[in-house]
Amino acid sequence: MNAAAGSASPHVVETHGVGKVFETGDAAVTALDGIDLTIRSGEFVSLIGPSGCGKSTLLRIIGDLTDPSGGELRVNGKSARQARLDRDYGMVFQAPVLMDWRNVASNIELPLEVMGFPREDRARRSAALVKLVELEGFEGKHPWQLSGGMQQRVAIARALAFDPKLLLMDEPFGALDEMTRERMNLEVMRIWRETGTTIVFVTHSIPEAVFLSTRVVVMSARPGRISRVVDVDLPQPRTVDTREEPRYFSLVTTVREALRAHLVDTEPLDDLGDARIRAEGIS
């Protein structure tokens, strides 16, 4: 494992019984229930599951964008709010969320400006990050002049600009085509290796989850629970060839079956069926 950032606890994220209930009008929907998850420093953890399993909600709870309804959550040994105030998080959303009025370099510098980095420091960092995400020559371009993949790379560079201890990525490549997506996966791998940042990654894609992660957290829906955690013991560094290995395929199968098993097993259960009807009646 990479350096534990000098903190007493090597655990970057620790949750105990975290739950989330959305109140919608007259009924309540349990989006997350009894989430126990520990993420160590330097890990790459993917959250995967069907729509409505609460994987994005869990990510947003970890990132203090949503409050949990119950349970305990520590990030770097602090509350999520404190971690946010300490600027521990780098966020990457599905949409790049770039500011149209800023060019590539100054978009990357946005968090640095907010955090009061001196000008020379900002310029130095953004130059290094432009290089890291391989956008040299595009520093002066505005977002609308870039392709979707390039925009997402700017968003990643921006998230890394202030060396956050934890990178939270919410389906960052969901809107990209398969080829761009695979290339971006390789790039994320490289960045993860070079920076040693802990990454929590939400995705819909089983191959993506297996390829990137050290652990895949499989979730089930209604209510959102962790149904299985799959350790991905593929060797590092992962390359194009990783996707050809038999072990990769067997892990993909394991994750797929974990996802499917849960659906088949639980569907006929009465109590879940009811919950489902209720949830759908509302949504």
Added chain:
Amino acid sequence: MTVASPIIGAGRPVAAPTIRGTVSRRRRAAGAVVLLGLVVLVWEGAKWLGGDPWRIHGTVLGIRVDYEHFPAFNWRIADDLSLPHVWDVIRAFVDPAQRNGPPLGLILAGQALFTFREALTGFAFGGLLGLGLGILFVHSRLAERALVPYVVASQTIPILAISPIIVVATQAGWLSVAIISAYLTFFPVTIGALRGLRAADPRAFELLRSYAASGRQVLRQLRLPASVPYLFAAFRIAAAASVIGAIIGELPSGISDGLGSAILNYNQYYILGPEKLWATIIACSFVGIAFVGLVRLAESLLTRGRYRPVDR
């Protein structure tokens, strides 16, 4: 007022036109009532502080009221001539405009109807012209390139400045007023139509293309239905503009009917009854609000359940 306003805002970050939900209606009404209350409060407050002495003697709802108040200050714009009491303005609607004549409210209603007819005629002509231009522009790139700059330029000049000459030139009384009204109307409709006729999903165009649909079929089946929310957004603006056009057009027309001429008339005899001018202006506002209200009503009747509702 927004003479042909979003004009120039066309194609820019104005909120996309939407079919309104009903959620905000109550809030809007409440906001309007609060605002009205505030206006009355400031109005009478100014008069209480710096107007002419208040001498209210009479019976309100069977209760005898005797109230006298001598304001501390003496402001020119708060005296009874500049700013009549709110209740005096309201009473002006009921009181006869001339000795033994019909009440002013009735006269104003007639004038308002006259102005409304001009505005409606202008609105109809302008709306058709605007829609026609919109359809022309989406089908002919050349026409769009050559004419759209003129359409935009036509609104940067204070067209109302030409109204005196238009009125003299056409010598047609209320019809010439309708022409001015149409001029203010056509622009927002053109721009709204241009945006709306292009608003449909590009994939839907490709779908119709795969059916080998004719240009007219594309227009009927796709462009026009897709443009309806945009058109109604434009009609709302156009309705307000057409009323302004009608009122202003009446000023130099010399015709004795309509709210514009009523404004001139009561302005001339302002000293004899300032509340009459105020009442006329309120009637003008009412025509504007009523016309836009009618457009909204038509919109909700024609589009309800057919377009995705958006709550604001």
Added chain:
Amino acid sequence: MTRSSPLSSWLPALLLAVVVLALWEGASIVLGLQTFLLPRPSLIVGKLVELWPSTLARGIAFTASEALVGLVTGVACGTLVGLATARWRTARETLVPIGIGASTVPIIAFAPITINWFGPESMLPRVIIVAVMVFFPTMVNTIRGLTQVEPAALELMSSYAATDRQTLMKLRVPNALPFWFTALRIAMTLSVIGAVVGEFFGGPLYSLGIYITNQTGVSDYASAWAAIVLACFLGIAFYFAAILLERLLVPWYAAREAAR
């Protein structure tokens, strides 16, 4: 519509205007048309030159000042009210519909009242009308620009633990600028209309609005047209001033629109 480069897109229109003017002039001379209501261009220009020193220069200065002072006042107030209230949901959800509703009220009809308050010779009556007219669209667009921000962008700022002030300055205000400039274009045009039409109800004799009505009244159409041409020029100049200011202050916006 082409917004990409204003010059190249407006050039054909300008050329067409020149051609039309030339044809009109030529036809009037060759065919000897009696263009009483619509004198030929050279006559109008002649009148313009002739009347410029005595009345028109004063007129346009007066009317332009009314428009400008009213514009600045109204836009400033609208912007400030927008900035002050956008933060509160209730305030903006009340104010925006009122601002939109105000556009259905013919504010110009209030001109006689303001003239009765301050007298026709003063600039104040038209300044007030113009200010009120431009106030509402400015306020509405300011509020919209400050609040119609991508929710994810707000979350991004929140993940940086940005202060409210930082979110305002780095996200909301830049986001609002295009909206604000849209309002400014509308306001620029409205201000000239408000000033000229406000003068129809009363103003000094040399002011453009009064001059146009008076000359029309005595059938001196060439002089009326000279003043109308000036009023149009004023409107176009104001409009282009808004565009120029926008290009200077938010250059990225025009570039983005052009790229679409």
